[in-house]
Amino acid sequence: MALIELTDIKKRYKTGDTVTEVLKGISLEINEGEFIAIIGPSGSGKSTLMHILGLLDVPSDGTYLLEGKRMDDRSDRQLAEERRTGIGFVFQSFNLLARLNVLQNVMLPMTYAGVPSRKRKARALELLQTVGIGDHANYRPNQISGGQSQRVAIARALANRPRLILADEPTGNLDTASSDAIVDQLQTLHRAGNTIVIVTHNPEIADHTDRIIELRDGRIIHDGAPKAEAPKPATAALPAPTKQRRVL
Amino acid sequence: MIFENISMALRSIAGNKLRTFLTMLGIIIGVGAVVAINSLGQGLKQVVTQEVSNLGADVLVITSGKTGISSSSSGSKAGGGGGGGGGGFASSLGTSTLTEQDITTVQNDSHVSVVAPLSLISGIVERGTTQDPSALIMATSPDFLKADPSEKLGSGRFLTAADNDSYVAVIGSDTSNTLFGSGTNAIGKTVTLRGHSFTVVGVLASSQASQGGSSFGATSSLDDIALIPTNTAKTLTGSTLQIYRILAQAKSKDDVQPAVNDLTNEIKANHGGQDDFSVLTQQDILNTFNTIFDALTGAISAIAGISLLVGGIGIMNIMLVSVTERTREIGLRKALGATSGMVLSQFLIEAVVLTVIGGMLGVAFAYGLGHAVGHFAKLTPVFTVGTIATATIISAVIGIVFGIAPAIKASRMKPIDALRYE
Numbered sequence: 001m002a003l004i005e006l007t008d009i010k011k012r013y014k015t016g017d018t019v020t021e022v023l024k025g026i027s028l029e030i031n032e033g034e035f036i037a038i039i040g041p042s043g044s045g046k047s048t049l050m051h052i053l054g055l056l057d058v059p060s061d062g063t064y065l066l067e068g069k070r071m072d073d074r075s076d077r078q079l080a081e082e083r084r085t086g087i088g089f090v091f092q093s094f095n096l097l098a099r100l101n102v103l104q105n106v107m108l109p110m111t112y113a114g115v116p117s118r119k120r121k122a123r124a125l126e127l128l129q130t131v132g133i134g135d136h137a138n139y140r141p142n143q144i145s146g147g148q149s150q151r152v153a154i155a156r157a158l159a160n161r162p163r164l165i166l167a168d169e170p171t172g173n174l175d176t177a178s179s180d181a182i183v184d185q186l187q188t189l190h191r192a193g194n195t196i197v198i199v200t201h202n203p204e205i206a207d208h209t210d211r212i213i214e215l216r217d218g219r220i221i222h223d224g225a226p227k228a229e230a231p232k233p234a235t236a237a238l239p240a241p242t243k244q245r246r247v248l
Numbered sequence: 249m250i251f252e253n254i255s256m257a258l259r260s261i262a263g264n265k266l267r268t269f270l271t272m273l274g275i276i277i278g279v280g281a282v283v284a285i286n287s288l289g290q291g292l293k294q295v296v297t298q299e300v301s302n303l304g305a306d307v308l309v310i311t312s313g314k315t316g317i318s319s320s321s322s323g324s325k326a327g328g329g330g331g332g333g334g335g336g337f338a339s340s341l342g343t344s345t346l347t348e349q350d351i352t353t354v355q356n357d358s359h360v361s362v363v364a365p366l367s368l369i370s371g372i373v374e375r376g377t378t379q380d381p382s383a384l385i386m387a388t389s390p391d392f393l394k395a396d397p398s399e400k401l402g403s404g405r406f407l408t409a410a411d412n413d414s415y416v417a418v419i420g421s422d423t424s425n426t427l428f429g430s431g432t433n434a435i436g437k438t439v440t441l442r443g444h445s446f447t448v449v450g451v452l453a454s455s456q457a458s459q460g461g462s463s464f465g466a467t468s469s470l471d472d473i474a475l476i477p478t479n480t481a482k483t484l485t486g487s488t489l490q491i492y493r494i495l496a497q498a499k500s501k502d503d504v505q506p507a508v509n510d511l512t513n514e515i516k517a518n519h520g521g522q523d524d525f526s527v528l529t530q531q532d533i534l535n536t537f538n539t540i541f542d543a544l545t546g547a548i549s550a551i552a553g554i555s556l557l558v559g560g561i562g563i564m565n566i567m568l569v570s571v572t573e574r575t576r577e578i579g580l581r582k583a584l585g586a587t588s589g590m591v592l593s594q595f596l597i598e599a600v601v602l603t604v605i606g607g608m609l610g611v612a613f614a615y616g617l618g619h620a621v622g623h624f625a626k627l628t629p630v631f632t633v634g635t636i637a638t639a640t641i642i643s644a645v646i647g648i649v650f651g652i653a654p655a656i657k658a659s660r661m662k663p664i665d666a667l668r669y670e
Contacts, residue, residue: 051664056583056663056664056667057662057664076587076588077587077588077589080582080587080588081585081587083582083583083584084585084586085585089583089584091580091667095576097577099256099259099260099263100259108581108584109585111249111252112581112584112585112586113585114249156584160585
């Protein structure tokens with residue numbers, strides 16, 4: 001069974017009398033352990049698709065199955081609960097809370113999930129070590145660089161061991177060196193078994209993934225391995241996903 | 249979760265100190281004013297209660313005129329009259345309605361042990377060229393000190409039966425100080441009243457500020473007075489005396505109410521059925537004071553409470569601003585899995601933390617204000633645990649009432665709209 005199964009997903013927005021259909025029937029499957037890039041020009045619907053995948057928005061039509069369970073008919077409250085443990089978000093603008101320090105930012109999703117305080121702290125420290133900024137736990141977000149901020153955001157996304165990590169232009173606000181480091185980081189997570197979907201308009205970033213889904217005008221126009229990729233055994237690169245995923 | 253919300257709220261308060269303080273100011277002033285007024289009111293009540301209690305529970309005071317605070321049994325309806333001022337307004341303007349016959353009536357009552365009439369004599373107390381124009385001259389009987397246990401003799405002796413027609417006087421401590429200078433023993437010296445020389449035989453003890461209660465009411469004491477024998481006073485004025493009031497001591501506490509009932513009926517009969525006098529007990533006076541003070545404190549508190557309303561609106565305003573400013577934060581929290589209820593409780597708790605801290609600062613402000621005012625008004629404000637608890641609860645309620653709308657606004661934000669907000 002696929003981790004995520006979208007069937008004929010449509011999304012319409014109403015502005016006054018005009019109805020704009022942003023997604024015109026998207027069907028795709030995402031399997032556990034995949035590393036996917038969703039690309040497309042602005043206005044192609046990739047952000048909307050990401051919001052729907054991330055349970056931040058509901059489709060107007062079509063079905064969404066997450067681990068076989070319908071998600072398109074859930075209440076706001078149920079969606080919040082699914083997001084809490086099911087999805088880890090990484091945003092372009094990091095979205096760290098300025099009043100909390102790095103450690104507390106990473107602990108936040110666990111707070112909502114009701115993880116006891118001591119466990120939260122231990123896991124947050126461990127995650128910060130994993131992304132390589134364990135020594136910055138007590139810094140404020142405004143005291144660290146953009147690259148470091150995005151690492152904190154990645155650590156936060158991993159906090160509740162989500163089934164899917166959604167990264168929306170994760171390198172959009174970073175210089176090349178930091179970008180590469182973040183992409184490396186995401187690849188490392190992927191190799192450890194995490195399912196990752198990156199939304200980007202940057203083909204170079206997309207080329208680091210195993211599968212590219214290209215959108216245009218609300219439809220998928222291409223779905224497959226990166227074209228310029230040197231022959232690479234796509235499946236063999238995934239070392240026993242389900243078990244190792246729990247390491248993080 | 250609640251703990252996280254509180255620490256989150258405290259962080260947000262600490263991050264915006266000036267704004268938070270200005271927002272809280274309404275609550276601080278509102279709670280401060282209400283608490284200060286109540287504590288001063290309590291302080292005043294305590295002083296009055298203390299003073300009236302000094303009268304003793306078994307003292308009856310019969311005054312001319314209807315005071316409206318007389319014993320329930322007399323079924324009064326006319327208003328007016330302070331606790332010891334004596335008499336309704338109209339009757340207090342004319343001559344006293346109490347007569348010599350009334351004194352006899354009181355003396356003959358089986359529930360009464362000691363009776364002392366007090367009559368007001370016009371005139372000025374002098375010693376040579378030194379005058380004490382504020383001193384009252386009163387005629388009374390030797391039983392006065394027994395009838396009014398709140399008064400004590402300082403030195404010398406009180407009037408006796410043997411003094412009946414003598415020109416002797418007992419003076420108050422202030423009068424003694426004014427005429428003879430403080431520290432000088434006035435016993436044996438003479439004062440002049442209406443052209444006649446009186447030998448001072450005794451000086452009353454100075455009443456302490458806190459226990460200056462007397463048969464004259466709560467605030468006046470007998471510190472500035474000259475007391476002379478009744479018969480001497482009659483000779484001096486050449487007419488019947490204006491009986492200011494009659495003090496009577498019931499035989500026991502259980503005799504108080506029967507005495508009130510008897511005297512009310514008997515004096516009414518003396519006066520041809522006219523209800524133109526009052527028989528007061530300590531409890532009547534206390535009850536009246538309490539009623540007046542409670543009403544007054546309540547009314548002023550209600551006015552001060554309006555500033556709490558204004559303070560609450562200030563809280564609501566700043567919380568609405570805060571929710572808008574933190575739209576992205578709300579979006580992020582929702583994306584991380586916070587439900588609407590969690591966001592709602594976060595902002596509601598923040599508002600409550602804001603008002604409760606404001607309320608506590610308000611109590612501290614009231615403590616300072618109360619003691620400052622108390623210092624000048626010679627009152628000790630009373631702060632009870634109950635007052636502080638009530639202030640805190642009211643503050644929390646204000647936080648809930650005025651914080652709920654901003655919190656609902658925050659909770660209803662859609663995560664994507666909130667995340668997109670710039």
